[in-house]
Amino acid sequence: MSTPEPDDSPDPSLTCDTCRACCCQLEVILMGDDDVPRHLTRQDRWGGEVMRRLDDGWCVALDRDTQLCTIYERRPGVCRDFLMGGVECAEERAHLDASGRVIHLLRGPL
Ligand code: SF4
Ligand code: SF4
Numbered sequence: 001m002s003t004p005e006p007d008d009s010p011d012p013s014l015t016c017d018t019c020r021a022c023c024c025q026l027e028v029i030l031m032g033d034d035d036v037p038r039h040l041t042r043q044d045r046w047g048g049e050v051m052r053r054l055d056d057g058w059c060v061a062l063d064r065d066t067q068l069c070t071i072y073e074r075r076p077g078v079c080r081d082f083l084m085g086g087v088e089c090a091e092e093r094a095h096l097d098a099s100g101r102v103i104h105l106l107r108g109p110l
């Protein structure tokens with residue numbers, strides 16, 4: 001008899017419709033095959049290329065009114081791989097307060 005795998009399936013109750021783009025405050029490191037408009041990127045302290053973020057903590061490519069990605073078709077692989085409802089998504093959403101306001105603005109190095 002085999003040991004059951006831990007349940008890592010996405011939580012269907014966690015959707016982007018009820019989130020304020022929490023994951024778009026994370027540092028997004030670009031990979032070689034990413035095709036992001038260069039004016040939206042910057043070099044980090046180690047010489048790598050990352051998405052720029054503004055003073056409010058969110059990625060520069062996020063539409064502040066709609067909370068949607070303005071470069072969705074060209075978004076980096078890191079963003080494509082981020083699983084809605086997955087473990088990391090749940091962790092980011094845990095930073096929301098009851099009103100849905102993000103409470104960890106300016107997290108991480110800009
Ligand atoms: S943290 Fe999860 S629910 Fe929120 S925007 Fe990102 S993928 Fe969507
Ligand atoms: S590129 Fe788009 S999906 Fe990725 S962090 Fe920026 S706004 Fe979010």
